[in-house]
Amino acid sequence: MNIIVCAKQVVDVAEIKVDSSTKKPILAGVPQKISDMDKNALEEAIKIKEKHSGKITVITVGNPDAKERIKELLAMGADEGVLITPPDHADYHVIAHLLVGAIRKIGTYDIILCGEASIDMFSGQMGPRIAGLLNIPQITYAQTATVEHKNVISEKNLGEKTVTIESPFPVLITMTKESNQPRLPSLMAILASSSKPIHEWPVSSVITEPLIPKVKTIDIKGIPMQRKNIIYQDDLDQSVGKLVDELAKVGVLR
């Protein structure tokens, strides 16, 4: 079984501070990590490999420092890593073509796994784009992925209903946060992973024509959140009394 996992390096959104005067997020210096659900995708890949054997390749389109993140994925259980550094101002269209270029260069694949969404952009766009470009079936928001010899069966969560889908290979699946519990690598695994290869492929080796972005980001605005921040912390009965008076005064108890 040849499995490809697409994993994105993102800023840790929980660590973002907001500039108090401009209300804009301060992105410089925020720690980077692998997007949460991409670890769910890799965990699922490892489970499939444990059952059917095979090879797991992770692909990241990201800055050169993403190499450190790929090492963590190799320690978790991926066999090889591929890193492509995109041109400036790459949008979803450009990155999807780079990922697909890399997938074609790898050549053989049965299952491509992505996260349901990346935690910085939360689009859920890249997976279906890759499936569309490769013209293969897609299963998004998968809670499960039960792989047999010729097919995979997934339960997909749509909130008000669960849809069970069967697909032959090759197929692209995006995994949810609840689908599994990503493992933490053991010290042994971390040590062993240092001999696993990470290939840094230039853009020109995966695509033939230059790509022009279709969407450009013209601003990242802050979200002003003005709240009263009145906090009661002494005697509970008094606090409750004051709160209820306030709520009545602002008219939300009517």
Add this chain to the structure above:
Amino acid sequence: MVLVYSDDKKLALELLNKASELGKELHKRVIAVTIGHEEYSTEYLECGADLVIVAETSQHQFKAEEYTSILENIMKEHRNEIILIGSNKNGKELAARLAAKLDAGCVMDCTKVYVQDQKLTTERIVYSGNAIAVEQFTSLPQIVTIPSKVFDPLPKNPHHKGEIVKKKIDGEPFPSKILNVQETKSEGVNVEDAQIIVSCGRGFKKKEDIRLVNELADILKGRTVGCSRPIAADLKWLSEDHWIGLSGHKVKPKLYVACGISGQIQHIAGMRDSGVIVAINKDPEALIFKSADYGIVGDLYEILPKLTNAIKGKIS
């Protein structure tokens, strides 16, 4: 043209409002597409469509691969410059796949769509609710997905004239298939329309204790209980229709009471537009207090019964 599609009729009607506005501004016709539901056509016309295309297909359930191919087919005949798609899970996977097929730009979950400097411009929340990205398309076609309740449908206008065209289109068949569709257990709650929401988080030790929020919700006229992700997704103490946040429901009640919720940015993303926000948390450093108008630091097990009583006294 401006094309609108959603598998959810209500959402399609909401998008038609935006489409009509863009259509007027840019002098473009508005096309609404329904796949399989001829019965929606008249309403689509009355709510702003100039043309309704009813695609008749043998694929009766939504399937992204075939439905993408149906829309691609329609695109071949009508030069659509703007495509608005309803941003539910089906709509998002459809929009993204269609974008790949057309080599088009696509922006998901937009809460604003407008024309600026003659370019289609969108705004969406990014970084889990820390910022808004303003993006502009640089080429055609342009695909935008819009969540429910961002726009209201236009009032029905029986005089709005348009054309209904029925077409048999079968999308390119794919080897994957739907084996089963199961309704998930839901308690039929609608947090999105609620006026008052009392929400619970991991500060509750066991499922039975949620009665404390139920009791408070019951005396407040609103009667709706919400929760953080772990309560619905991991512990499954409440059904997913209670779940509020980035990956759950977006709410804007006039009063939101967060009990035992830490206030991580992904939770705030779902309730930041609430009128008055109240937080109850035993940790004075809890993030939730930064997003709250009023807060009480203390044990929710002590506070909630007192609060319920006090409010009961106040409103009677």
